[in-house]
Each structure stands twice: as structure tokens, then as C-alpha cells.
Amino acid sequence: MKARVTVMLKDGVLDPQGEAVRLALTGLGFDGVRGVRQGKVIEVDLATEDRAAAEAEISRMCETLLANTVIESWQVELP
Amino acid sequence: MKARVTVMLKDGVLDPQGEAVRLALTGLGFDGVRGVRQGKVIEVDLATEDRAAAEAEISRMCETLLANTVIESWQVELP
Numbered sequence: 147m148k149a150r151v152t153v154m155l156k157d158g159v160l161d162p163q164g165e166a167v168r169l170a171l172t173g174l175g176f177d178g179v180r181g182v183r184q185g186k187v188i189e190v191d192l193a194t195e196d197r198a199a200a201e202a203e204i205s206r207m208c209e210t211l212l213a214n215t216v217i218e219s220w221q222v223e224l225p
Numbered sequence: 226m227k228a229r230v231t232v233m234l235k236d237g238v239l240d241p242q243g244e245a246v247r248l249a250l251t252g253l254g255f256d257g258v259r260g261v262r263q264g265k266v267i268e269v270d271l272a273t274e275d276r277a278a279a280e281a282e283i284s285r286m287c288e289t290l291l292a293n294t295v296i297e298s299w300q301v302e303l304p
Contacts, residue, residue, distance in 0.1 A: 171286060185265070185267075191261070193258070211253060
């Protein structure tokens with residue numbers, strides 16, 4: 147089962163990477179950009195086909211490795 | 226209008242970042258991980274509220290800046 151984890155900086159946390167993208171887009175002539183936030187997406191291919199087990203395992207992965215929960219939030223999409 | 230762009234390495238392109246995450250997860254005792262791919266997610270806040278215009282603009286952004294289309298594929302989600 148393939149799970150997709152999206153990790154974003156929480157609102158209010160400064161995002162210099164997103165800000166750099168915003169500046170670059172504006173410099174390229176894209177005038178209608180009000181803001182950019184950049185995050186990570188991690189696709190994890192799990193051996194289990196049990197949805198509940200996959201969700202529990204992914205949650206533990208996020209809390210221990212994939213996200214820094216002080217400044218980042220995460221969400222999981224399962225098929 | 227907020228658009229969400231997901232940029233992933235194309236299948237077959239080596240993903241050392243994803244491989245590092247896979248090794249770290251295995252090292253932490255997550256045995257059921259068969260593979261990991263890591264990509265970027267970019268949330269762009271656009272001034273326009275016109276869906277078609279937003280889609281066209283985001284496509285141009287991806288082709289010119291957000292993705293390296295030689296090795297990366299991208300997809301857009303609009304609200």
C-alpha cells in the first residue's frame with residue numbers, strides 16, 4: 147500500500163524557501179502571486195495492505211522521523 | 226485562489242533523498258517499508274479567482290521554474 151505524507155511548515159513559521167520561490171516567480175513576471183509556502187511530500191510503499199495498520203505506522207513515522215512536529219504539520223493520504 | 230503543486234522525480238530517476246529516508250526508517254525498526262520517494266509540494270496563493278486562468282498560469286510556472294521537467298513530473302490541485 148502506498149501512502150502519501152505531506153509535511154508543511156505550520157502557519158506563522160517563517161518559510162524562506164517559499165519566499166525565495168515567490169521572489170523568483172515575481173522576477174519572472176508572474177505578477178499575480180500573493181504568497182508561496184513550500185513543503186515536502188514523501189511517498190512510502192508499505193508491505194501491509196491493512197488500512198488501519200498502515201495509518202498507525204505512518205503516524206509513528208511522522209512523529210519520530212518525517213516531520214519536526216514543533217514547527218511542521220503533516221497529513222496522510224491513503225488509497 | 227490557492228493552488229497546490231506536487232513535484233516528484235519521474236519513475237526510474239534515482240532518488241537518494243528518498244533512499245536515505247527509507248534507510249533511516251528501517252534503522253528505526255519500521256520493517257514494512259518497501260520503498261520511499263521524496264518530492265516537493267508548493268502552495269501558491271494566486272490573486273486570480275478564475276480557475277482556468279490559474280491553471281494556465283501554474284502550468285507556465287511549473288515549466289519555467291518549479292519543476293525540472295527532464296527528471297521531474299508535476300501535478301496541480303486547485304480548490
